[in-house]
Amino acid sequence: MSLTLWFHPLSSFCHKVLVALYDAGIAFTPRHVNPGDPADRAALAGMSPLGKMPVLQDHGRDAVICETSLIIAYLARHDPGARRLLPADPDQAMQAHVWDRVFDMHVQGAMQPVVNARLFMDPSAEPAVTAFAHRELDRAYAAADRHLAGRDWLAGDFGLADCAALPALFYAGILHPFAAHPHLSSYFERLIARPSAARVLDEARPVLDMFPFAEKIPARFR
Ligand SMILES: N[C@@H](CCC(=O)N[C@@H](CS)C(=O)NCC(=O)O)C(=O)O
Known part of the structure; x- marks a missing residue:
């Protein structure tokens, strides 16, 4: 998978997904969001209903995923390295x-x-x-x-x-x-x-x- 994570290092919900990515050893490109930059805010607003972080882009599948629980479930489904993040049963x-x-x-x-x-x-x-x-x-x-x-x-x-x-x-x-x-x-x-x-x-x-x-x-x- 070719992944980009839009995130900010202070954001608690971004921490949640970063822990998942690091723990499962999934490679991704970090995209640091500057909340003060109107262009960054507009980009987030185009990818998430309320313009919130984090957002994951999966370039290979042309997919954009928001909401942290869904991002982690998506990783568990599409990246075998991430299976342990969510039990298969x-x-x-x-x-x-x-x-x-x-x-x-x-x-x-x-x-x-x-x-x-x-x-x-x-x-x-x-x-x-x-x-x-x-x-x-x-x-x-x-x-x-x-x-x-x-x-x-x-x-x-x-x-x-x-x-x-x-x-x-x-x-x-x-x-x-x-x-x-x-x-x-x-x-x-x-x-x-x-x-x-x-x-x-x-x-x-x-x-x-x-x-x-x-x-x-x-x-x-x-
Ligand atoms: N339920 C969302 C919550 C995401 C969220 O609240 N993100 C905060 C950062 S921790 C945010 O983007 N805040 C900026 C804003 O509300 O405009 C998730 O799980 O992804």
Whole structure:
């Protein structure tokens, strides 16, 4: 396959796909998006319904794929090297999809309003948004902690759901730490020790100052 990934190194959803590509050893051409460049924004708007990153171009099949879970499923279907990202058995794959959804929607989805409040809302909105987000995160952390007892990865071998968990836990953990959840905490340590995930976090280092809560990022990631 001849692939190009449109991405930004700070973007959590881009991290999810980068982990998948690195972990499966799939070659691709990185295309760094400059969100301040109208030409880049127009290019993304032409490839994804809401103009969001990441976007994968498969030049050999003349295909454009957006939405991270679908990008990873596409890689698992079309690149044999990527099969392990999603189990071939549909029932096992369902488990991977469930936990992929939990981390995208209930961890990243709970955390993002806190960032949005800081960036886009009146400062008076932030305490209520943050308090609600912490409640939602506590609920998701507790569910993941229960699920991870006795498991190394979220759904069988390392795959789709773990790719989703890396950026979700990285950013949510900065805003609302999960140290009180022992299985989730040891899972996160396992995750960041994986070479694919470590590489993504390492490549993000130069841009982490752009994160609105950069001062809260633990020193080991800076
Ligand atoms: N559900 C989408 C979410 C993608 C997303 O929210 N991307 C963010 C970067 S992390 C983005 O492009 N933000 C820019 C914008 O909203 O204009 C996916 O899984 O790909």
